Amino acid sequence: MKPAPFRYVRPSSVDEAISVLVAEGYGAKPLAGGQSLIPTMNFRLALPAVLVDLGRLDELRGIREGGANGDADGLYIGAMTRHSEVERSAAVRERAPLLAEAMPWIAHPQIRNRGTVGGSLAHADPAAELPAVMLALDARIHLRGPGGDRAVQFCDFCTGFFSTALAPDELVTGVEIPALPNGTGTAFEEISRRQGDFALVGVCAALSLDAGGTCTRASVTLLSVGDGPVCAKTAEDALRGRALTPDAFRDAAEAAAARDIDPPADIHASAAYRRQLTRVLTTRVLETAARRAAGA
Amino acid sequence: MGETLTIRLTVNGNEYDRSVEPRLLLSDFLRHDLHLTGTHVGCEHGVCGSCTVLVNGESVRSCLMFAVQADGAEISTVEGLATPADGSGIPHPEDADLHPIQAAFRESHGLQCGFCTPGILMTLVPFLEENPDPDEEQIREALSGHLCRCTGYQNIVKAVRLAAGRMRS
């Protein structure tokens, strides 16, 4: 279990990194935190010819209050920000509590000390927490390539199984999380075999209530039940415009489990078991989010 | 051997300049290039935690890092935990030279075969700095990134409590 040989390049700026990607073409792979890539290389299931180490791109690191487009209450997280930095950030706790709640579920502290936000989003593992969270929060992901910068809504970024809208010569530079409307409550929970394992199922919810207690905005996303993060649209429909009663949660959870997903089976969970966990977990997460919304 | 690169880094306070292949894992670099074999390798896919070391004060899996990535870093391994020996080679009868976590592991029988132990110790050093008074749940969560096949973890938890108490006072 030793990686195959590769060439190693350590650019000192994003533009330099991109020019390396352009020059090397297919076979060059950006190395962010490496916590998914390096084990795959150790198994010799990934054989990149060139690794472009983004570790010294300090310009991609850090958490900034305020979004890119003057959204003063938003949040911007640089791609090379480590999970542990996000986990400890007071700004994240205050402005994106859903993200803060999800962070401890990502693997173990030793992995979070190396893994990066941009790396996880670009990797797009369907069992990963961050893509589902970003989808629930309607985040915008910022990319840079030889043609310059562009931003993509997160729902358009994930295109399928380990697939994204990121071009081979582009890098994720950061992700922008808009402020949530007042009266919004969020919640995250997942079930895994052991602490830190890949989720069997995970659920993110963001519910907004009006003064009368009617749900005005519902965002329910799921992980580990499809090709990528799944937006539970019929579940959301079952919530919007309704008072958030136990019946509403049950209907939404049932919709999520029965209609929004086509879960894969593996040795740890059959499709039927994933549906059942989705049902139970969605109910729980919605209850928590609604309670928080009511208190918000 | 393919292309090599020169790296400079500090391990347990000592500076090293070495020429390495880019693909050399940090775990192998420490063990086989620097002969610091106290860091153990159990799975090479980031699950077992045996190879945990500190990179700039943070616990990381050294099997999930290339040595070239550690260029310029300060690394701590289990060999650096105890107070440097006085050269006599005679172990202190009361284990006074051991780090309080090491001593607590011995007193609590927190190790059996001892293979996973160095990695666990390296996780606990920053953990107890950040959480000087952890409860059992926090301790078990902190340990959950390590596999131990011998102890059933019970005496490791006991050792962490003992060490935490001593380090607080």
Added chain:
Amino acid sequence: MSHDTTFAAPPAEAPARPRQVGASPLRNEDRRLLTGEALFVDDVHLDGMLHAAFVRSDYAHGILKSVDLTAALEHPGVVAAYAAHDLGDYWEPGPLLVPPPPIEQLEFHAATQVPLARDRVRHVGEPIAVVVARSRYEAEDAAALIEVDIEPLEAVSDLEGGLRPDAPRIHDHLESNLAAHVIQRKGTWEEARESAHRVIKRRFWYDHGASAPMENRGIVADWDARSRELTVWDTTQAPIPIRNGLAAMLGLPQSEVRVIAPFIGGGFGPKIMMFYPEEVLLPWISMRLGRPVKWIEDRQESFFATTQERGQDHEAELAVDEEGLILGVRDEFLCDTGAYNPYGLTIAINTQCTLLGPYRVPHYHSEFRMVFTNKPIVTPVRGAGRQHGVFVMERLLDRAADELGIDRVEIRRRNYLTPEEFPHDHEIIYQDFRPLVYDSGNYAEAMDRAAEMIDYSGFESGVRAAARAEGRHVGLGIVSYVEGTGVGPYEGARVGIEPGGRINLVTGVGTQGQGHFTSFAQIVADQLGVGADEVEVVTGDTARFGWGTGTFASRGAVVAGNACHAAAVLVRKKVLTLASSVLGAAEEDLDLADGLVRVVGSGESVSLGDLAARANPLRGAVTPGTEPGLEATAYFGPERGVTASGVHAMILEVDPDTALIRILRYVVVHDCGRVINPMIVEGQIHGGVAHGIGNAFYEELVFDEGAQLLNASFMDYLLPTATDVPTIETDHVETPSPLNPLGVKGVGEAGAIPVGALFAQALEDALDIDGFEVREIPLSPNRLFELIRDAREEG
């Protein structure tokens, strides 16, 4: 130099006041382990050392048509590469380690593993070629260049299917895939069935798993032609048999082979297996190349290259009377032995014997068939088939209790053998070839204590009622087991006192983390009146001690421990004899304490160091008929194994909606005879229980129908972590074994044995769904979800 060797019982027990045995001194080995100084095999670094990597079969079964090493040999850094045909006469199947015991009419067919596959591959991961290069990285690069052509054959993956007449045959020299067929009987089962009030019949599946020590296997071999010494560092639990075997294979005298098992990072059974192909090849390669060679198994390889333990399919019947007394048991089972069976019948016989448990079973019919499959080799893993038997018996008793309306603790109590019934002969043969005779025990007391600790009588109105009020489902489990431990043939030890007063203890048994450096030291310390930390223990180096077998079958403390004791008693005798003449006092008036021999009642004393110096004089003469030095070697060989036992109890919470579980309490009452070091014994139990929890709910080797293993990594083969294993509350019952002077019994495997049966009972108790029965282990949340769903749909 060795003197005073004896195989007989040691001289009359010295009047040592137990000070160290029974206490828990801190472990002598810990400092080295905690500071990173301890030497493990992968820590060995030698100048000019080369590194080996293996090419292994991707196919479970196939014809090996060709192996082309050309590209690998041309790869930079590669020094050599070998396939089977390169080995010439050295290529030979491994030895049958455990031939079948003397059981009448048994059928046994041996097929042992080969160093490199020659014309057939029989399991995924079977080695086909080996590359030797300057680094492991380069060796793996080159291994990827070796072209292997395999024509796939249909694979045998299930036990029943493997025995069908049209099943693909794995070994051409055998007529079928039947490895063994064994029947053991006691009394007449048919009689029991005829007279029974009820006969309960069930089919059970019990699968075991990987040993998964944190340290993978590894070997460093170094042939020095000038000193004519082959040194082999090996992660083995049995260095001496490895030395003997290697010497024979390589045509060297045993004196030119030194095998060192340094610190071993856990073994749990498979590191006793021999000879692994890598063990055979590395020394041979070192001799051919004249350079040291290292191979360290990686984690992925370990799932194929290291032996494992797997499943048994039981069809069992229990005949009981109206009172729940056992009249007889019939059990018929299939046992997977993998592609080869170097370990013979060991696992299945353990199952057969352990099934009887702590119970009086007048009639027993047990029949098994071992089946070759295209899966990795099966050899014992912690428990070694015992858990399979315990599962069957405990499950049947649970059903009997249900059907007869008898409390589950009560039905066990009614059937326990009582202390007056020992020795109790079960009239069948055990794995050590000796009759299965229990030496001692007090099962009812262990049950009483466990029931009290878990508050069995108060559970319903207490914990359960409280949980129910909150809509939670909790259940209690409580089960018994008996475990044969400490089997022969023998171990030896040498104890010596140096002129400086240092005390040395050398044994050959090896260690895998069980604290031998401390518990053996305690045994010697008591005889010589010193502290355990003053006894330096060396183990696992054939240059230091050349006789012994190894650490397996929970035998270290029993067999090697008693050898240490015997040697220490002899040295004590020498000390007293010499001190008597030095101090001019009768031996009876002497006392050993604090490294001194004192004359009781007077202030006169002499130190052990002084005595050692006097015993090895530079001038004058050693009295004829005496020997120099204060040193003795002794051996201990038990007449037969000793019987440890215990009761485990747990309270478990289940969420029927998610099928997730939480262990709320776990209690173990254990009897391992006299306890040498309670701290170490408890640690062994904790680890065993964790291993058992893994077996019951987390760990499963998942093979598909083509015998491909689907979870050969720690991502998917789930060892329990700190958040999965509860705090374990322990207590001891001590019934010293009459079969050895220390009165000890083994403990290494105990914790792991009854956990599956316990889970099953606790789950049923917690869920209380009609028709919900657990007849299989391992479970998982997914499997539990299915069982709950099926029971509800049927109900």
Added chain:
Amino acid sequence: MLIESEFMFDVPPEVVYDGLLDPDILASALPGTDRLDLTGEDRYEGEMEASVGPVTAARFSVVVELKDKVRPESFDMHVDGKGKAGFVNGIAKVAFEAKNGGTVMKYRADLQVGGRVASVGQRLLESVGKMMSKQGLEAVSRSIDARLAPADGGAVATTGTGLASSASLPATGGKRKILLIVLAIVAATLLVLAL
């Protein structure tokens, strides 16, 4: 590993069946195919490379043979793919039934996946199968759309929805397109190797 699927065609079985004997456009439908040659009667050999997520090592050679052909009812497709990261082999049984003037094609592949991809990648195997199947069908749909558009002068609705689903194709699809569909499914099963 079992992969089962069912497809509806609007052309009769004979047309569907005959379409499968045309080898020349297969490669373009298979992602990552370097070459695919007809090397004997009903025998194709090729080299493929696939990547999924971080996995880039799934380069393999593949042999596909058609056997037991019963025109226009059924044939078996023997698949043998080998690579450094593992192998896949097995038999795909393909059967055609006339229904309402069209054809129901049933496809059942019993495949053995082995080696590293099986032992390390189990979590992703089924998803990969689904994804590749879906991608293959989408590629086929696009190809058919492109071919039929000029002739029919209008858009053609085709769907590709993955495993255990059906794809309905227009009557004038022609045999080449049908070949594409079937071989895309084979590709899907082979690309399971990609983990």
